[in-house]
Each structure stands twice: as C-alpha cells, then as structure tokens.
Amino acid sequence: MAGALPLSKTQKLLHALYYMLLFIFAVFYLLPFWGAVTTSLKSSAEVFTTSPLSFPEKLTLEGYRAAFNHLKKPLLNSLIITAGGTFFSVLLGSICGYAFAQYRFKFDNVIFVLVVSAIFLPYQAILVPLFQTIRRLGLYDTVWGLILAHTAYGIPMMTLLFRSFYGDIPRCIVQQAMLDGYRPWAIYRRIILPSTKIATVTAVVFQFASIWNELLFSLVLTGYDAMPATVSLNQMMGTLAAEWNVQMAGSMWLALPILVLYIIMGKYLIRGYMAGSVAAT
Amino acid sequence: MRQFFQRHPLIVLVIPLGMVFYFVYVGLAWNILVSLSGWTGLRVDYSFKGFGNYLRMLDDSVFWLSLKNTLLLFAIIPICVVLGLFLAVILDKGLKGTNFFRNVFLLPFALSFVVTGTLWAWMYNPANGIINSLLRAMGLGFLAGTWHTAQETVMPAIILALVWQFSGYASLIFLAGLKSVPENQVQAAYLDGASSLKVFWRVILPQLKAPLTTAIVVIAMYALRSFDFIWVLTGGGPGYSSHTLSVMMYRETFLSTRYAYGAAIATALLVLVLLLIVPYTYRTYRR
Numbered sequence: 001m002a003g004a005l006p007l008s009k010t011q012k013l014l015h016a017l018y019y020m021l022l023f024i025f026a027v028f029y030l031l032p033f034w035g036a037v038t039t040s041l042k043s044s045a046e047v048f049t050t051s052p053l054s055f056p057e058k059l060t061l062e063g064y065r066a067a068f069n070h071l072k073k074p075l076l077n078s079l080i081i082t083a084g085g086t087f088f089s090v091l092l093g094s095i096c097g098y099a100f101a102q103y104r105f106k107f108d109n110v111i112f113v114l115v116v117s118a119i120f121l122p123y124q125a126i127l128v129p130l131f132q133t134i135r136r137l138g139l140y141d142t143v144w145g146l147i148l149a150h151t152a153y154g155i156p157m158m159t160l161l162f163r164s165f166y167g168d169i170p171r172c173i174v175q176q177a178m179l180d181g182y183r184p185w186a187i188y189r190r191i192i193l194p195s196t197k198i199a200t201v202t203a204v205v206f207q208f209a210s211i212w213n214e215l216l217f218s219l220v221l222t223g224y225d226a227m228p229a230t231v232s233l234n235q236m237m238g239t240l241a242a243e244w245n246v247q248m249a250g251s252m253w254l255a256l257p258i259l260v261l262y263i264i265m266g267k268y269l270i271r272g273y274m275a276g277s278v279a280a281t
Numbered sequence: 282m283r284q285f286f287q288r289h290p291l292i293v294l295v296i297p298l299g300m301v302f303y304f305v306y307v308g309l310a311w312n313i314l315v316s317l318s319g320w321t322g323l324r325v326d327y328s329f330k331g332f333g334n335y336l337r338m339l340d341d342s343v344f345w346l347s348l349k350n351t352l353l354l355f356a357i358i359p360i361c362v363v364l365g366l367f368l369a370v371i372l373d374k375g376l377k378g379t380n381f382f383r384n385v386f387l388l389p390f391a392l393s394f395v396v397t398g399t400l401w402a403w404m405y406n407p408a409n410g411i412i413n414s415l416l417r418a419m420g421l422g423f424l425a426g427t428w429h430t431a432q433e434t435v436m437p438a439i440i441l442a443l444v445w446q447f448s449g450y451a452s453l454i455f456l457a458g459l460k461s462v463p464e465n466q467v468q469a470a471y472l473d474g475a476s477s478l479k480v481f482w483r484v485i486l487p488q489l490k491a492p493l494t495t496a497i498v499v500i501a502m503y504a505l506r507s508f509d510f511i512w513v514l515t516g517g518g519p520g521y522s523s524h525t526l527s528v529m530m531y532r533e534t535f536l537s538t539r540y541a542y543g544a545a546i547a548t549a550l551l552v553l554v555l556l557l558i559v560p561y562t563y564r565t566y567r568r
Binding site for chain 1: 287290291293294296297298300301302303304305306307308309311312315325368371372374376378382384385386387388389390391392393394395396397398399400401402403404406409410411414415418445449450453454457502505506508509512513526527530531534535540543544546547548550551554558
C-alpha cells in the first residue's frame with residue numbers, strides 16, 4: 001500500500017520523523033554493545049585514559065586473548081552442556097508434542113496442562129531438591145548433571161512448541177498412514193519429522209540459546225570442573241574487576257555463538273519466541 | 282517386551298513425563314518438606330520443625346525488602362508495554378529497513394543476562410563508565426550518577442536495564458498482533474471519517490488483547506524470576522538494597538547454607554507466581 005502512490009509532502013515529513021525515532025531507539029539499544037566492542041579492543045592502559053565510546057587509538061586483541069585464556073575450558077563445557085541439553089530436550093519434547101497433538105489417551109488434557117504449567121515454574125522452588133538429586137546421582141560438577149537438569153526443565157516448553165507445530169499436520173494424513181499399517185513411531189519418523197524440519201530447527205535454535213545463556217542451575221550444580229562460561233564470566237567480574245577490556249572481551253566471547261546464531265538464524269529464533277508465547281496464549 | 286511396546290506404543294512417554302513429574306512436582310513437594318525442617322549446614326536434616334522458618338521470614342526485614350523489590354520490578358511491565366507498542370506501531374508503517382530495526386531492538390533479549398549484566402556494569406560504572414563519560418562529554422557532568430552502586434539508585438538502574446532488555450520482545454509480540462488486524466477494518470474506519478488516533482484506540486487496540494496478555498505474562502514471569510541479571514550486576518547489593526526473593530533465596534540457601542530457610546523463601550516466591558499464573562492459565566485452558 002505504502003509504495004504504490006507517490007508520497008505527499010506531509011507523508012515524506014512523517015516518514016523522516018519515523019526514521020529519526022527508529023534511529024534514536026537503535027542508538028539506545030546498541031549503545032552498550034558499542035561501548036563493549038570499543039573497550040574490548042583497547043589496552044588496559046588506554047581504557048583509563050580515553051572515553052569508553054571512543055574508537056581505540058591502537059587496536060589490540062590483548063583483552064580477547066586474556067579473556068579466552070580464562071574462559072577456554074568453561075566455553076568448552078558450555079558447548080558440551082548446550083549440545084547435550086538441546087539434543088535431549090528437543091528429542092523428548094518432540095515425542096511428547098507428537099503424542100499430545102495426534103493421539104487421544106486417558107487424562108491427556110490433564111497431563112498436558114500439568115506439563116505445560118511447568119513453563120512458569122520459578123526455579124528457586126525446586127532448587128534444593130534438584131541440588132540434592134544431582135548430588136545423590138553423583139553428577140555434581142559434571143556436564144551430565146547440567147544436561148539432565150536442562151533436559152528435564154526444557155521438556156515443558158518443547159512439548160508446547162512441538163504440539164502446536166505438529167497440530168498443524170492434518171489428522172487425516174496420520175489416520176491414513178495408520179490404515180496403511182504404519183505404527184505410531186514409524187509415522188513419526190517417516191511422515192512427521194520430514195515434513196516439519198523448520199519446526200525442529202526452530203526448537204533447536206531456541207533451546208541452544210536458552211541453555212547457553214543460563215546461569216542459575218550452572219551456579220548451583222557445578223564447582224570447578226564442569227563450570228560453564230556464564231559462571232566463569234561472572235567470576236571474572238570479581239577477580240578482574242578493574243580490567244574492563246578483558247571483561248568486555250569475555251562478554252563478547254560468551255555472546256559470540258548467540259550473535260552468530262542471531263545473524264544467520266535469527267528468523268528461527270524469532271519464530272521460537274513467537275511460537276512459544278503465542279502458543280501459551 | 283517387544284510385543285508390549287507394539288501394543289502400547291505411547292509407553293515411551295513415560296521417560297519425558299516421568300522426568301517432568303519428578304523434577305517439577307516431586308521437587309515442589311520436597312522443597313516444602315525442606316522448608317518445614319531445621320536443615321542448616323551441609324549435613325542433610327529433614328527433622329520436622331513446623332512453620333518456624335515461615336514465622337522467621339515474616340519477622341525478617343530483608344524478606345520484606347526483597348518482596349518489595351520483587352514487586353517493584355513489575356514497573357518494567359507498563360514501561361515495556363508502552364514502549365513496545367510505540368515501537369511496533371512505527372515498525373508497522375511499512376518503511377524500508379523495518380526488519381533491521383526490529384532485529385536491533387530484539388538483540389538484547391537474545392543474549393545471556395550474564396552478558397547484559399556485565400555490559401550494564403560498564404554502562405553504569407561511576408568512575409569512567411559509558412553513561413557518566415557520555416554525560417561529561419555533553420557538558421552534563423552534574424548529572425553523572427552513582428547508578429547501581431548506591432542504595433537509592435540501584436533499583437531504578439536495574440529497571441532501566443531490564444526495560445532495555447525486554448522492550449524489544451514486547452514490540453515483537455505487538456508487531457505480530459498489529460499485522461493480524463484486518464486491513465479492511467482500518468480502511469473502513471478511515472472512510473467513516475475517524476481520525477488516526479481514534480482508529481488506533483477504537484479499532485486496533487481492542488484487537489491487541491491477546492498479544493497484550495502474552496507480553497504482560499511473559500515479562501511478569503521474568504520479573505518474578507529475575508535472578509541472573511541482578512546477581513551479575515549487583516549481587517543483591519549494595520547491602521541488601523537490590524535483593525529480590527530469588528536473590529535472597531540463593532544467598533540464604535547456597536552461600537549461608539540455611540537450606541530450610543531458603544526453601545521457605547522459595548515457597549513464598551512460588552505462591553507469588555501461582556497468584557499471577559493460575560487465573561491466567563485457568564482462563565486459557567478452560568476452552
């Protein structure tokens with residue numbers, strides 16, 4: 001509609017105003033990032049003598065090197081935990097979503113509401129039992145402890161997501177396949193999964209981002225060996241309080257996978273945010 | 282075994298449903314059990330002590346301060362809703378580059394609170410942080426503040442940063458809502474001679490009820506559970522001034538090893554969440 005007619009003078013003025021507002025807000029949202037990038041590229045000495053917003057007089061990767069030495073192992077831990085937690089929560093959530101979307105069984109609605117209500121769980125309310133469980137299983141300070149926790153608490157959201165995605169597949173297709181002699185899990189593998197690849201990608205991207213970013217469970221369930229990067233960066237703030245270039249570089253290391261994900265797969269991440277919240281309404 | 286599986290294919294659901302049942306519902310009951318015990322220190326102790334921890338909580342000024350701060354964080358809801366709606370309306374004008382701006386506004390929401398908390402610590406740093414440096418450079422040095430490092434300004438500082446992080450999400454939700462308002466209704470209203478303000482209030486806004494509820498509930502949940510960001514930025518300080526219930530629970534339980542007392546605080550937080558969520562889910566799933 002907008003581009004079809006030549007714009008009148010007032011419309012042009014209005015558009016200029018809109019762009020100005022968008023630009024002002026873009027500055028507000030990007031300001032902390034700009035400050036972080038410039039600071040991360042300065043030497044420790046320069047951080048104290050120049051404005052945090054000014055471009056570095058002498059570019060240096062000193063901060064990135066120092067932060068990486070600090071975060072090397074935690075980043076690897078984060079990667080393992082995130083990969084494992086994403087895989088299992090997406091797999092189990094997808095199975096649940098399929099069952100709730102395509103089959104009727106006893107108490108299915110009650111069970112579904114109970115599972116999905118857990119999305120709103122304040123994690124503090126299960127933190128002591130979770131801590132005890134993981135300790136008793138001998139999984140404290142192992143990547144498996146966190147993978148288990150992220151899987152269990154990821155299932156509710158994934159169930160909700162997949163149920164709404166799989167609900168879009170017409171019931172008659174599944175019924176026809178059953179008449180043809182396919183069993184439920186053969187239908188899942190041969191019909192449901194291949195026709196909903198976008199749903200799977202959306203769920204994977206969504207879970208990857210939330211597990212990678214998580215702090216509370218990581219803080220409680222790990223000590224030194226399995227410490228993820230979020231905890232390590234948080235500790236760096238205490239030990240390297242004055243080294244702002246290293247801290248900003250550390251933030252950038254931690255943000256890097258998410259930034260890459262956001263740039264190349266942002267569409268799916270946004271789909272995940274939307275599907276999650278729209279399905280919940 | 283194989284035959285049983287073939288006859289009851291849905292039996293696989295036992296694994297995920299069992300996990301949710303154990304980690305969520307057994308966990309909640311277990312936590313209440315802990316809250317009624319006298320467990321302090323590293324040695325596990327489930328001896329029944331009654332409601333002592335809850336009584337102690339009601340008598341604890343830190344608890345009331347944490348509750349107040351938790352509710353204070355609800356201030357981000359109206360601010361995010363108004364700002365998000367405002368941005369969504371501009372983004373919905375069909376201008377070129379809209380997607381770019383939408384992605385910029387949403388970027389903070391995608392990142393870890395640990396990253397954003399570290400970034401805002403630098404923003405707010407009183408000595409040579411971004412905000413104070415910017416103010417001084419503009420000749421407004423007298424406005425340079427103490428931000429998250431002083432008791433009086435720490436909560437507003439946290440609220441501003443959380444608005445920064447969540448308003449883009451609100452605008453995303455509203456933008457989708459605006460896109461689903463039928464074009465012909467808007468056109469018809471204009472043809473009837475309604476002003477654009479009136480069209481917005483009478484035609485568009487009433488149809489945004491669903492996204493409005495979504496945005497409010499999701500942001501309220503983040504506000505109630507907010508731990509990560511505050512923990513990274515202030516650790517609950519200075520003093521107790523930025524303690525929320527989730528921060529207080531973590532401190533009491535895992536730093537002071539008062540497990541029973543921490544469990545009681547967690548129960549209080551749970552009650553608060555239930556008060557907010559039950560009416561909402563009831564309405565949603567009644568259909």
